[in-house]
Amino acid sequence: MPKASVIMPVYNNAPYVLEAIHSMLTQTYRDFELIVIDDGSADGSADLISQIGDPRVKKVFHSQNKGVVASLNEGLSLATGEYIVRMDGDDISTPNRLEVQISFMDAYPEIGLSAAAFTSTTSDRPKVNPAHHEEIQTWLLFHCCICHPLVIMRNDLVQRLGIRYDSNYPHAEDYELWNRLAFQTRMANLPINLLYYRQHGGQVSHMHKAIQDESARRVRQRQFTQLGLELSPEENQIMLDFMFFRINPWDAQSYSRAAGFANWVLGQNAKYHVYDQQMLNLAFSRCISVQAY
Template sequence: MAELVSIIMPSYNTARFIAASVRSVLAQTYSRWELIIVDDCSSDNTEEVIASFNDPRIIFVKNEVNSGAAASRNKALRLAQGKWIAFLDSDDIWHPKKLEQQIGFMVKNGYHFSYTNYCEIDEKSKRNGVVVTGPRRVSKLGMYCYCWPGCLTVMYDAEYIGLIQIAHIDKNNDYAMWLEVCRKTDCYLLDRVLSEYRKRSGSISNHSCMNLIKWHYKLWREAKNKSVPVSFMLTGINLVFGAMKKALFVKRDSISKKINQEEKNEK
């Protein structure tokens, strides 16, 4: 019997995108899942959008007060019943075989933690030609160097890892989560594009270098309780490996065209 997948989706004022995200879950060829949406006091019509989906596998919960993405993910993880934990933000999209192929990859190889490639789309769901990949294996040390997995691509085995709860930091809370998971097992890459990351005007990748430095420092100092010198050192390491990721693992048009051809061949 197929094992249950718990899909963690925090939401905040993404009513114009969340329907596409939910539809991408409903379209999965692997059908034994629960989608746990924790809404962080949205002021738009997110709740109405979710109510339009008549599927008992969708669980919608609202925070009593605005608490941030970390708290929302923590709450969803406490509610999760699945063996497998997967993550999808409320403006991103999965390809139909994402769950099926990733679970098959993990079961076949005995992996407990994995991620995949993804491509970027804009606010109108148009691809911009960027494909992001990463190292084939990320150890605990490798994860300290940089946050290699895209949140929308990650899956781990909750029976092996256990319950993960992280500090309530505004940014990099997904990185804090992978650092916890990597304490127990390495992370492995399924070298296929199975997700689409929506690059919006307010996304972290569009912020200044000083903001990125601040958020990495706060991760190490506040979420991981490192000393001031160690936090600065790890922040510097993150910046160096971030530049390496852009140079080695962010691919553009030629790779994107290859992926489009692969998708056509599958159809």
């Protein structure tokens, strides 16, 4: 049994997929299997994948496109490693990625899932997400602060909890899963750049933004329900203004409305104890001052 199982779903990633696979096969850490699932690509991706001869690569080919959730869940079912690692078919892992992430998880058995920092085509500065569990759990109410193609999680956790991605949240299935797991296991983000995240017009965030936004809204509403709250359209808009740093502290009416909303949520959290109260208060304050993390 390999130490890690890397799950890589692929759909029409022909310009990038070999580079993505190569970045995994040249890792300094060698004890892993790479499960590449081509989900009915129509651009030649499957032909490129079929030519790979490395015995660590397990290839799965779908004759028709089933969607990323089906591919991810199939990968979870096929994974035999102690750790499950995510990777996308259009990104590039640093050569030491597995070595760093597996060493961290081995050293901290209380952590069930972790990710790390990354750089992207839109910035040469690493994107560093909240590091500690209480921060991550709280900020997930505002943003997806776990980089999906950088995730590593324990397979025994996956099996024990029956973890699967939920197709009821299309194009935000990862955000839904992290919010769910944040109350079932401890999480961490390493402040170490371990991935080059490629942004391009074919990504879900570009092609299906409206559906993704609606799925994410429903995830957040589920979290607010734990606080005994049902957001109206106006209240949801205030939450979006917090999330996207649109609160103007110099506009008395806008600031008063936002402060009232934040105090309302904080009051409910003090009652239900869903989030760390100090961290939730800090998150609202930082959104006003445009300082996310």
